[in-house]
Amino acid sequence: MTRELVNEICQGLAGATWSDPWSGGHDAWKVGDKMFACIGVIQDGVSVKTPSIEDAQLLIDMGRGVKAPYFHRSWVRVDWTAVSKDELRDRIETSYGLVFSGLTKKLQREISGT
Template sequence: MSRETVNSICKNLPGAEVSDPWGGGHDAWKVGGKMFACIGTANDGVSVKTPDIETAQMLIDAGVGEKAPYFHRSWIRLPWGTDEDELRHRLFTSYDIVRGALTKKLQATLPPRDPD
């Protein structure tokens, strides 16, 4: 897994846009202006949102991810080397969580996401 792998997956999600909101080389992927994935300047993995704090902790305990520095406790960082199927699943889950929290009006402007 690499920055290129993450970016190639995220760029194909409906309405996904990348920016560098803090400068210095971050890749912050957003849908509807809300972030669902972020690669930091340390370039040591990608941070993604999970459904809740308990899920994040379970994934950390299981060794799937690590605590995502600077993010809410419902986020985890997937280190480089994470299995690509796991990475894809976590990126899609994070995207779906964030997209689902957008207003219904904004959601209606986005094309549907292809099933996994």
């Protein structure tokens, strides 16, 4: 799996937008101007948000991710060569859902078109 697959998954999510906030070759995916996925310059995986610090630690303990450098402890970096396409999609969609649910109800309605 590659950066292109991650970008394809992210691009398909409602209201998702791409940016390179540090101008160094990062792919930062946001919804409502809040980041839910980020690929670094090294390109060895994608950093995503988890529901809690405990969930992130569980994924790390299980070998399903590592601590995401420069992010809060509730984020993990998922090595896209070590997980299935379905698991990668699930991690990205979970992160997106967590970030989306933290947006205002008004913004959620605007993004979802309801």
